[in-house]
Amino acid sequence: MHDALLADFDAGRKAALARAISIVENHRKGYDRLLGALHPRVGHARRVGITGPPGAGKSSITVCLAQGYRAQGLTVGIVCVDPTSPFTGGALIGDRIRMEDIALDPGVYIRSLATRGSLGGLSAATREVCDVLDAFGIDRILIETVGVGQSELDVARTADTTLVVLVPESGDSIQTLKAGLMEIADVFVVNKADRPGADRLRTEIELMLGMRPGAVMSDGAGHHGVDLSRNNLARHVREAAAGDETRWTPPVLRTTATDGTGIAELSDALDRHYGYLESSGQLRARRRARLRERVVDVVDDTTRRRLWTDAATAAWLEERLPDLEAGRETPFAIADALLARSADLLTGRTT
Amino acid sequence: MHDALLADFDAGRKAALARAISIVENHRKGYDRLLGALHPRVGHARRVGITGPPGAGKSSITVCLAQGYRAQGLTVGIVCVDPTSPFTGGALIGDRIRMEDIALDPGVYIRSLATRGSLGGLSAATREVCDVLDAFGIDRILIETVGVGQSELDVARTADTTLVVLVPESGDSIQTLKAGLMEIADVFVVNKADRPGADRLRTEIELMLGMRPGAVMSDGAGHHGVDLSRNNLARHVREAAAGDETRWTPPVLRTTATDGTGIAELSDALDRHYGYLESSGQLRARRRARLRERVVDVVDDTTRRRLWTDAATAAWLEERLPDLEAGRETPFAIADALLARSADLLTGRTT
Structure with a gap:
């Protein structure tokens, strides 16, 4: 039923891409056959998830990265995942305006996804929309999650590489971040690195990662030190013993997105992580896990639809x-x- | 298998309540039979959902309401639903200490629920834990949601009455709140009502609710006026035409939870709303809808468990x-x- 659409899609028409995404995002009639038809073409794009607390500059970094990819002649898809909080929804207008600058570039495709139903559904929708962008031949997909909950982190994790953006102000609460972030971050960025506290935050993250041999850090200024738990030490020793190919320690970079400082280095780090994923076999493992999860999602959706309609x-x-x-x-x-x-x-x- | 536990539960032992909740919350073996055994006793408690932006004073209001119920000789359950954001998790320590004060009262039972898996799962878990408290004979259940997303609002909506707590500072963003809040709020509170802007916020909410005949409000201070949309006017006319029994216009109250100002009036408003629910037939309709949703949740859980284990x-x-x-x-x-x-x-x- 989508033959004409598919022909336009194959011809690289952006209107066809937009229509395909709409059909998939809203689960309109035939979306499953459309996704099925696109499935064999999925696998080219590199997907980067970008997450972090509100005000950390995720959108600015997304825009900077996109501009860098465009300068390399790569096409870029940006998926903004916004769980539309009725209490915080208004804060993002400035970011949206920045996005509009690059949206005029024909090599950039931007799409916002809002919550419909559960956030679990949102992470499935994100994967599906990314698959459409991927099948269209987009080279780099940046998935920016606006929310701050564990479930939004899950959305970021649908990517190949997850970038966590923090700001010096995040330092105070880093203790509480520890578990969740350590689990998901492939690359850390301390943005607004010209502000006081950037170095301390970087040190704290590196201590958490077990990258520094120091024991308990204490600056005497009311901050709780970061202790290297036995788990972390064990992990550090284990990873140090393994070969470089099977090991990835998240780098902690510094950027000032407003003037572009550090963005080239960040882009390099993302490329290095992708190289690590490829050479270590992790890329295949992650994508296989994603496909398994896709089938599970489709089965669960199908049983629900069959029963409740x-x-x-x-x-x-x-x-x-x-x-x-x-x-x-x-x-x-x-x-x-x-x-x-x-x-x-x-x-x-x-x- | 839970015979001994049920006997202790029937005898009103709080340790049995705690154990029953743990079994249900973590879906331990036999949780379904336990909930099934408790099901016939569910229906006594009045459930109030309390939601609002971070810092609005939801916990303070919860504590004040609980103290008021205790003074009336009623038992109180407090369910704190915390979708454990890794980015904002640290802000709540002060609130928790306030909670600990009343936790020493034997007529108060407090339980925190954290996200496990999707937020959809959290709202199901909230309903189940409330059912256990209800079956235990608790008179009032206060469900406080800490998060700020649409899904947390869904959690609040598992209650009979939903209370939305705002503060004068919320006024700037009230435009973006409009749709979500109008849909769910049964009672509004402007907390920290001694601060500047409390009156203006109250007026804005009342305009949104179509309670005031004024057209566009503008105070010239950079705030966008609230326009009475045709939908709102139509609703206003429709409801005004209906009898009092079938109509509920959410009252907008003012409190200062730190010194207890306005709490008695708030408690009265919640009672009035419950009375309205009973006399209008809404209570039965809401509870029937909740039971239908329970069956749907159990079916979906069961299919997933049967397939994926x-x-x-x-x-x-x-x-x-x-x-x-x-x-x-x-x-x-x-x-x-x-x-x-x-x-x-x-x-x-x-x-």
Whole structure:
């Protein structure tokens, strides 16, 4: 049904790209066949996830990186993932204006994704939209997550490389960041590095990473020192013993995105990480894991759609609600009975 | 299997309550049978969701409301829902200390829930933990959501009554709040009402709600006026035409939680809203909708567990990954094939 669209897509028409993304993002009719048709072409683009606290300069860094890639003749896709917080939604207008500057470049494609339903759904939607950009032949995809929760970090992790942007002000709360960030960051950036505290933050991150042999750091200024836990030390020793090919210690870089300082070095670090992923076999492993997750997402979506758009199932459930309300039935017993009668529906025999 | 626990639970032992919540929250073995056994006793507690931007004083208001209920001889459960943002996790220590004051009261039970997996899962976990508190005989349950995203609002909406806490500083961003808040708020509070701007914020909210006949408000101080959209006016007219029983206009109250000003009025407003829910039939409708959602959640959880903990399914999927990687297969075709072969698994015939 999307033959004309696919022909335009193959011809590299940006309008076809925009339409394909809309169909996929909103799960319009036939989106699955469209994604299926594009699937064999996916795998060329390098995907970089960019995350960090509000105000760290993620958008500025995204724009700088995009400009650098364009200078190298590469095409760029930017996916802004915005879990539309009703309480913080207004803060981003300045960033959006900066984005509009590069949006005029025909080699740049920008798309914002907002939360629809759960954030789990958002991370699936991000992967799907990135697949469309990838299939279109885009060289570099930058996935910027605006939110600050664990689930937004999960979105960033749909990328090949995850960049965590911090600012000197982040230092105070770095203790609480520790676990989550250590797990996901492939590259750290201390942005606004001309401000006081940039060096200290960099040192703290490096201590957390076990890159520095110092024990407990204390500057006597009310900051809690960072202790090298035994876990970290063990990891450090283990990684130091392994060959360079199987080891990646996240570099901690400094940038000032407003004047472009440090962006070339950052871009190099991202390339180096990609090289590490390729040579270590990690790239294949990560992409295979992503494909496995894709199938799981599609299966879960499909079971939900088959069950909850079925009128007979809805009517059956509605009939049982009075017993549930009265406490004569439990949600678990009804769920079991519902599944027991839904074999044809779930396996697709009736659709 | 939980007979001894249920006996202690029935005897009103708080240790049994804590253990039951742990089993349910972490979905330990037998949690479904435990929830099933408790289900007939659920329905007594009044549930109030409390949400708002960071720093609005949600925890202070929660503590004040709890103290008021205790003075009336009512037992109180407090569920703090914290989607553990790795970037903002450190800000809440002060609030936690305030909570500890009332945690010593034997008539108060406090539980923090953190994100595990998706936020969708968090809202299900919140409902389940509230059901346990409810079955224990707790009179009032206050559900405080710490996060600021749409999904946290969804958590607040698992309550009978949703309270939105704002502060005068929120006024600048109220335009962006509009849609989300109007949809969920049953009661508004302007906290820190002794600060400048409290009156203006209250007026803005009332204009948004269509409670004031004024058209566009402009104070000339750089704030964008709030226009009464046609939708709002239509709603206003429609509701004014309906009887009092079928209509609820969210009141906008002022509090200063630090000294308790306005808390008694707030508590009254929450009671009035509950009375409205009862007399209008809304309470039954909301609770029925919640039960329907519970069954849907349990069904979705069950299908996922049956599929993705099955070793044969995992092995079958693993065998197909090379074809998927090579682009010879699509995630959709594999998902269809996986479901087609899983009838016994999904319907529970093999478990």
